[in-house]
Amino acid sequence: MAKMVEPLGGIIQFGDRVQPEQRRDDDWSRLLVLVGDKRDRRAFEQLFGHYAPLIKGFHYSRNTQALAPEAADELVQEVMFRVWRKAPSFDPHKASANTWVYTIMRNCRIDLMRRGSRHVTDSEVDVDDIWDESADNQPLINLQQRRNESEIAEGIKTLPADQSHVLHKAYMEGKSHSEIAQELGLPLGTVKSRVRLALKKLQTALKRVE
Amino acid sequence: MIRHHPEKEMLLEYAAGTLPWAQSLAVKAHLEMCPACQQQHQQLNGIGGTLLDNSDPQPVAGTAFDQLMQRIDRADQDSSPEQDLPNNDARQPRSNNPSTDPALASLPRVVGKLVAKNGPLKWRRVSPALKMTRLKTGQDKYEVAFHRICRGGRTAEHDHRGQEIIMVLHGAFSDADGFYRPGDFLVRNPGEVHRPIATEDQECLCLSVVEAPVSVTGVLGWLVNPFLGFRPG
Numbered sequence: 279m280a281k282m283v284e285p286l287g288g289i290i291q292f293g294d295r296v297q298p299e300q301r302r303d304d305d306w307s308r309l310l311v312l313v314g315d316k317r318d319r320r321a322f323e324q325l326f327g328h329y330a331p332l333i334k335g336f337h338y339s340r341n342t343q344a345l346a347p348e349a350a351d352e353l354v355q356e357v358m359f360r361v362w363r364k365a366p367s368f369d370p371h372k373a374s375a376n377t378w379v380y381t382i383m384r385n386c387r388i389d390l391m392r393r394g395s396r397h398v399t400d401s402e403v404d405v406d407d408i409w410d411e412s413a414d415n416q417p418l419i420n421l422q423q424r425r426n427e428s429e430i431a432e433g434i435k436t437l438p439a440d441q442s443h444v445l446h447k448a449y450m451e452g453k454s455h456s457e458i459a460q461e462l463g464l465p466l467g468t469v470k471s472r473v474r475l476a477l478k479k480l481q482t483a484l485k486r487v488e
Numbered sequence: 489m490i491r492h493h494p495e496k497e498m499l500l501e502y503a504a505g506t507l508p509w510a511q512s513l514a515v516k517a518h519l520e521m522c523p524a525c526q527q528q529h530q531q532l533n534g535i536g537g538t539l540l541d542n543s544d545p546q547p548v549a550g551t552a553f554d555q556l557m558q559r560i561d562r563a564d565q566d567s568s569p570e571q572d573l574p575n576n577d578a579r580q581p582r583s584n585n586p587s588t589d590p591a592l593a594s595l596p597r598v599v600g601k602l603v604a605k606n607g608p609l610k611w612r613r614v615s616p617a618l619k620m621t622r623l624k625t626g627q628d629k630y631e632v633a634f635h636r637i638c639r640g641g642r643t644a645e646h647d648h649r650g651q652e653i654i655m656v657l658h659g660a661f662s663d664a665d666g667f668y669r670p671g672d673f674l675v676r677n678p679g680e681v682h683r684p685i686a687t688e689d690q691e692c693l694c695l696s697v698v699e700a701p702v703s704v705t706g707v708l709g710w711l712v713n714p715f716l717g718f719r720p721g
Contacts, residue, residue: 303541319557323553326552326553326556327553329540330548330552330553331545331546331547331548332540332541332543332545333540333543334545334546334547334548335543335544335545335546336539336540336543338543338544338546350546351548351549351552354548354552355552355555355556355559358556359556359559359560359563362556362560363563373530373533373537374534374537376537376538376540376541377530377533377534377536377537378537379537379540380533380536380537380539380540381533381536383540384503384504384505384536385505387505388505388509392509395627397627397628397629398626398627399624399626399627399628400624400626401625401626402601402602402605402606402623402624402625402626403513403598403601403602403605403625403626407516407597407598407601408509408512408513408516408598409502409505409512409516410516410597410598411533426531426534427534427537427538430531430534430535430538431538431541431542434535434538434539434542445535445539446539448500448501448504448506449504449535449536449539450539450543452504452505452506453506454501454506454507455497455501457506470495470497473496473497473500474496474497477496477500477532480531480535481531
């Protein structure tokens with residue numbers, strides 16, 4: 279068992295000339311590769327120190343009863359367990375660490391929601407079949423993925439409030455467009471058009487760098 | 489060339505994990521056949537990754553990491569980590585389908601797995617030109633089925649009780665609105681009447697996902713109605 283290291287911050291050394299944002303994700307990717315290839319527990323502890331609070335924070339604002347604080351802690355444990363298990367399949371050329379962890383977290387959440395649903399029957403396929411993000415399933419065209427993501431991050435900051443609001447509700451609160459429409463008292467078409475506009479803006483930002 | 493794609497909003501719901509299980513299965517089948525949508529999907533995952541990165545970190549109990557490592561050690565004793573790599577069985581070649589049926593020879597792997605797990609398919613004749621078989625998928629809110637139309641077959645004009653997704657897997661068909669080939673993804677809403685006709689050269693196989701009837705007067709009404717208001721699977 280690796281001994282507890284200092285809380286994060288001092289662990290990752292940033293290069294001087296590299297932009298911290300860019301560099302940071304590279305470092306998480308490198309740690310993930312170490313966990314995958316070498317089963318490196320110290321690297322995994324650093325990843326845990328970084329991602330566990332973010333995973334919890336991601337769900338903190340969710341005002342759904344499905345995710346009480348205890349459930350958020352359970353989700354953190356389950357996501358990080360799967361991160362350890364699946365790390366050998368992580369390919370840093372095809373996805374960034376943030377996006378890869380996000381997809382694992384999303385799949386965990388789907389499993390968690392299914393546990394509480396009356397419409398679930400014995401499954402012939404798993405969540406990882408329907409939401410299969412394994413690296414061998416990704417086209418090679420996405421070598422620019424990481425650069426794209428910093429563009430997406432910038433783009434999200436510049437979205438009008440009503441557009442970023444629907445993105446937050448969809449991704450972070452886990453609501454479908456019709457649930458968002460109901461909650462905000464808007465026609466479904468309005469929610470959909472906000473989503474479309476947001477995506478158009480983000481994709482214009484992506485096209486500019488390509 | 490695939491010409492009919494899921495709407496962007498549907499791709500976003502899929503990437504956010506809020507699209508119902510059965511519809512997600514159809515979207516996944518489309519992504520496997522459509523590199524353009526797959527690329528979009530990765531960008532949509534990128535939004536999720538960015539939002540995760542931008543989250544306000546919330547403190548996690550100091551013992552959480554040790555607890556996790558204990559669980560990992562226990563699990564490692566029970567099985568080797570290699571056995572747990574994602575989708576080992578889904579990665580098997582598509583030939584794991586025992587059938588020699590040419591229409592089922594080359595399926596997207598999520599559909600191939602579904603077929604393999606469902607066991608021998610029992611086809612039911614709906615009309616001289618149309619056969620269908622239901623597929624178990626792990627939920628009962630949507631009816632998921634294969635429909636196959638024989639060469640040049642004309643199906644009866646029909647309406648939909650609920651929204652229907654149709655994914656062409658093999659062959660081609662046309663209706664009054666267009667011509668559809670493998671990979672094409674269509675959504676038909678209630679009230680949109682159509683009459684698919686298969687092309688002359690080969691039979692046509694489609695995956696369909698239809699919202700189950702939820703009206704109290706429906707045949708299944710008494711079964712389905714008590715569950716209204718719960719999240720779909």
